[in-house]
Amino acid sequence: MPIDVQLKDAQDPLVLVLDIGSTSSRAAVYDATATAVAGLDHALPHAFDARADGTVELDADRAVEDVAQLITGLTASSKLGQRLRGVAMDTFASSLVAVDGAGGALTPCHTYADTRPVRQVEDLRKEMDETAMQQRTGCRFHTSYLPARLRWFQQTQLPVWARVARWLSLGEYVYARLTGSFAASFSIAAWTGFLNRITAEWDVPLLSATGASLDQFSPLHDTHQPLEDGGPSVARRWPRLSRAAWFPAVADGYVSNLGSDATDGTTMALSAATSGALRVLIAGTPPSLPPGLWCYRVDGRRSLLGGALNDVGRVLDWGREQLKVPTQSLERLLSATPRRRLPVVLPFLTGERSPGWAAGARAVFADVSEATTSEDLVRAAMEGVALRYALIAQQLDDVAPNTTHIVASGGVTKVAAGWLQIAADILGRPITRVAEPRATLRGTALLTLEVLAPDVARVPSALAETYTPNPDHSAYYREAMARQEEVYTAVVNPVVSKPRESWLGNG
Numbered sequence: 315m316p317i318d319v320q321l322k323d324a325q326d327p328l329v330l331v332l333d334i335g336s337t338s339s340r341a342a343v344y345d346a347t348a349t350a351v352a353g354l355d356h357a358l359p360h361a362f363d364a365r366a367d368g369t370v371e372l373d374a375d376r377a378v379e380d381v382a383q384l385i386t387g388l389t390a391s392s393k394l395g396q397r398l399r400g401v402a403m404d405t406f407a408s409s410l411v412a413v414d415g416a417g418g419a420l421t422p423c424h425t426y427a428d429t430r431p432v433r434q435v436e437d438l439r440k441e442m443d444e445t446a447m448q449q450r451t452g453c454r455f456h457t458s459y460l461p462a463r464l465r466w467f468q469q470t471q472l473p474v475w476a477r478v479a480r481w482l483s484l485g486e487y488v489y490a491r492l493t494g495s496f497a498a499s500f501s502i503a504a505w506t507g508f509l510n511r512i513t514a515e516w517d518v519p520l521l522s523a524t525g526a527s528l529d530q531f532s533p534l535h536d537t538h539q540p541l542e543d544g545g546p547s548v549a550r551r552w553p554r555l556s557r558a559a560w561f562p563a564v565a566d567g568y569v570s571n572l573g574s575d576a577t578d579g580t581t582m583a584l585s586a587a588t589s590g591a592l593r594v595l596i597a598g599t600p601p602s603l604p605p606g607l608w609c610y611r612v613d614g615r616r617s618l619l620g621g622a623l624n625d626v627g628r629v630l631d632w633g634r635e636q637l638k639v640p641t642q643s644l645e646r647l648l649s650a651t652p653r654r655r656l657p658v659v660l661p662f663l664t665g666e667r668s669p670g671w672a673a674g675a676r677a678v679f680a681d682v683s684e685a686t687t688s689e690d691l692v693r694a695a696m697e698g699v700a701l702r703y704a705l706i707a708q709q710l711d712d713v714a715p716n717t718t719h720i721v722a723s724g725g726v727t728k729v730a731a732g733w734l735q736i737a738a739d740i741l742g743r744p745i746t747r748v749a750e751p752r753a754t755l756r757g758t759a760l761l762t763l764e765v766l767a768p769d770v771a772r773v774p775s776a777l778a779e780t781y782t783p784n785p786d787h788s789a790y791y792r793e794a795m796a797r798q799e800e801v802y803t804a805v806v807n808p809v810v811s812k813p814r815e816s817w818l819g820n821g
Contacts, residue, residue: 317349318349318350318351318352318353319345319347319349319350319351319352320351320352321351321352321353321354321391321393321394322393324345324346324349324351324397325345325346325347325770326345326346326397326399327346327397327398327399327400327763327766327767328343328344328345328346328351328394328397328398328399328400329343329344329398329399329400329401329402329759329762329763329766330342330343330385330388330389330398330400330401330402330555330558331343331344331401331402331403331404331755331758331759331762332381332384332385332401332402332403332404332758333403333404333405333566333752333754333755333758334377334380334381334403334404334405334406334484334485334488335405335406335566335587335588335754336362336406336425336587336588336589337359337360337361337588338357338358338359338360339357339358339360339377339380339381339384340355340356340357340358340384340752340755341355341356341357341381341384341385341387341388342354342355342356342388342752342755342759343355343388343394343398344755344756344759344763346763346766346767346770347770347771347772347773348756348759348760348763348772348773349773350752350755350756354388354391355388355752356384356387356388358380358383358384360372360373360376360377360380362425362427363422364427364664367430368428368429368430368432368457368664368665369428369430370424370425370427370428370429370664371421371422371423371424371425371428372409372422372423372425372484373422373423374411374419374421374422374423374484374487374488375419375491377423377484377487377488378487378488378491378492381403381488381492382492385401385552385555386552389552389553389554389555394554395554396554396556396557398554398555398557398558399557399558399559399766400558400559400560400561400762400763400765400766401555401558401559401560401561402560402561402564402758402759402761402762403485403488403489403561403563403564403758404485404563404564404565404566404568404569404754404755404757404758405483405484405485405488405502405563405565405566406425406426406484406565406566406589407426407501407502407505407565407566407567408425408426408458408459408460408505408506409423409424409425409426409483409484409485410423410424410460410463410481410482410483410484410506411423411424411481411482411483411484411486411487412467412474412477412478412480412481413478413479413480413481413482413487413490414477414478414479415477415479417490417491419487420474420477420478421471421474423484423487424463426458426589426624427458427589427624427664427665428457428458428463429457429664429665429673429674430457430466430470431457431462431463431465431466431673432457432665432673432674433466434462434463434465434466434469435455435456435457435462435673435674437465438455438461438462438465438524439455441523442455442523445605447520448603448605449602449603450510450511450512450517450520451507451508451509451510451511451517451520452504452509452511452599452603452608452609452610452611452617453504453507453608454605454608454671455507455671456507456667456671456673457665457673457674458622458624458667458673459505459506459507460481460506460507460508460524461507461508461520461523461524462524462673464481464524464525464526465524465525468524468525475525478530479530480496480530480531480532481526481530481531482496482532483498483502483505483506483563484563485502485562485563485564486498486502486532486562486563488563489541489560489562489563492548493541493542493545493548493560494542494545494547495541495542495560496532496533497532497533497534497535497541497562498531498532498533498534498535498562499534499535499536499537499562499563499564499565499613500514500534500535500536500537500611500612500613500614501537501564501565501568501610501611501612501613501618502562502563502564502565503516503531503534504565504610504611504612504618505565505567505610507520508520508521508531509534509610509611511599511609511610511611511617512599514534514611514614515534516528516531516534535562536613536614537561537562537564537612537613537614537761538561538613538614538761538764538765539561539562540559540560540561540765541559541560541561541562542560559765559766561761561762561765564612564758564761565610565612566754567585567591567593567610567618567620567622568595568610568612568618568757568761569754569757569758569760569761570583570585570591570593570723570724570753570754570757571583571593571595571618571757572595572756572757572758572760572761573723573748573750573752573753573754573755573756573757573758573759573760573775574721574723574748574750574753574757574775575721575774575775576593576594576595576721577595578595578596578597579594579595579596579597579714579716579717580716580717580718580719581594581717581718581719581720581721582594582707582710582714582717582719582720582721583595583720583721583722583723584703584720584721584722584723584737584745585722585723585724586626586627586722586723586724586725586726586727586733587626587627587724587725587726588626588627588628588631588725589622589623589624589625589626589627589628590622590623590626590627590699590703590724590726591620591621591622591623592620592621592703592706592707592710592720593618593619593620594618594619594620594710594714594717595612595616595617595618595619596616596617596618596619596714597615597616597617598615598616598617599611599617600617600619600713600714603619603713604709604712604713605669605709606621606668606669606670606671606705606706606709607619607620607621607668607669607706607709607710607713608620608621608622608668619710619713619714620668620706620710621667621668621669621705621706621709621710622667622668623661623666623667623668623699623702623703623706624662624663624664624665624666624667625661625662625663625664625677625699626699626724626726627724627725627726628663628664629661629663629695629696629699630644630692630696630726630729630730632663632695633688633691633692633695637688637691637692638688639688639689639692641729643689644692644729644730644732645729645730645731645732646732647689647692647693647732648693648696648730648732648733648735648736649732649735650693650732651787652697652787652790652791655681655793656686656690656693656694656697656794657679657680657681657682657686657690657691657694658678658679658680658681658694658698658794658797658798658800658801659677659678659679659680659691659694659695659697659698659798660675660677660678660698660798660801660802660805660806661677661695661696661698661699661702662675662676662677662678662806663676663677666702666806668702668705668706669702669705669706669709670802670806672806675806677695678801678805679691679694679695680801681797696730696733696736697736697740697791697794698798700733700736700737700740700741701740701791701794701795701798703737703740703741704740704741704795707741719743719744719745719746720741720743720744720745720746721745721746721747721748721775721777722734722737722745722746722747722748723747723748723750723753723754724753727747727748731747731779734747734781735781735784737781738781738782738783738784739783739784739787739788739791740791740795741783742783742788743783744780744781744782744783745780745781746777746778746779746780746781747777747778747779747780747781748775748776748777748778749775749776749777749778750775750776753775756775760772
């Protein structure tokens with residue numbers, strides 16, 4: 315397991331890293347080797363406000379207060395002196411806050427999981443060439459992206475729409491309130507669905523088609539380009555940051571790859587937290603994309619290629635809370651050898667992203683009998699999640715065929731590590747669990763240190779056990795995939811084709 319470095323032994327420069335996730339805001343200090351400094355980390359929990367109408371929001375001003383509190387707490391020690399030379403932040407991606415002319419939030423933060431703009435997605439698909447749009451921006455029309463959400467605001471929230479001066483991601487909003495800076499990093503802009511992945515510029519025709527204007531969006535910043543330092547007010551509030559450069563907020567998926575050392579086309583990163591993704595970081599940007607994937611231009615020289623699932627840890631939480639399966643039973647349940655036919659589950663509690671992009675989809679349980687137990691449902695649901703990852707992997711292999719292994723990080727890999735054996739069996743390749751406890755924070759630190767300490771050797775990410783595919787389970791999961799696809803086709807009306815016969819590596 316990784317060992318934190320004591321402050322007295324930490325190698326300068328130090329960086330303060332912030333992370334706003336789905337369940338908490340966190341902060342930590344890292345030294346120049348990308349090692350966390352002992353005792354300089356803290357977290358403040360929060361929760362999304364989720365409602366039956368598809369609303370999934372977070373209080374944007376509460377996020378600002380939490381980040382300020384974290385900065386204050388971590389910079390309080392006099393032992394830090396002026397050693398902090400960088401401040402950086404990552405946030406969950408695909409967020410939106412409507413802001414008025416005075417810089418105040420007109421709305422809560424709309425999250426990637428908010429599915430209210432379903433009708434607007436359908437309208438955009440009828441009006442525009444979605445295939446051409448995906449090739450241009452790397453994104454499909456979906457409720458998690460801004461084109462449909464802005465249409466929804468225009469059509470359902472006219473009083474808000476009329477007052478909007480800026481549309482900001484959550485990270486941009488936090489920085490604007492704390493430092494007065496307005497800047498969108500390439501990675502944050504890419505997750506809006508409005509960034510042209512080829513030119514790395516805002517896609518003005520698409521903005522116009524959704525009723526927005528270019529002046530409502532922040533200037534684009536390369537990830538490695540520091541912001542203005544915030545001026546005297548920031549220095550007065552946090553004197554220990556007076557010599558620190560502030561870097562624009564970035565998307566958590568990007569830095570999760572970096573923090574897991576999945577930094578080139580040979581390593582696929584699997585994240586399994588509240589939501590999940592399968593991603594490969596590649597040089598440049600591919601000439602064309604399969605229909606089930608996204609491609610985000612994350613900085614001036616790299617793109618992140620992959621697919622995302624809205625519901626991974628959220629499925630586990632649902633099983634614990636609604637089906638009353640205790641946490642202590644999860645590892646046993648998910649580590650068990652598959653022995654008998656379980657129900658078919660489409661695990662879409664908050665809609666589907668990759669690969670089918672069915673924004674309005676909801677969870678489906680099929681083939682449930684009187685003998686089905688609550689534990690059966692949880693196991694079947696998590697098998698269903700792994701099957702959706704496999705569909706993403708199939709399309710990734712078409713575009714990034716040189717991946718040789720998978721590294722996995724996120725809360726699910728810690729509380730239910732046995733699920734990684736299910737995933738390895740289904741994806742047909744070894745999966746190594748990342749033991750680094752703060753992969754996303756570490757990745758944001760690494761990104762900052764590329765600028766502040768380019769010549770310092772980094773400590774590699776800590777890795778734990780590797781899960782190797784069991785060929786004896788191949789037939790079971792092949793049947794499970796076929797059954798899930800049959801239910802998906804009947805219920806969801808997919809927009810992607812069925813998987814190839816060779817989807818399972820051991821088949």
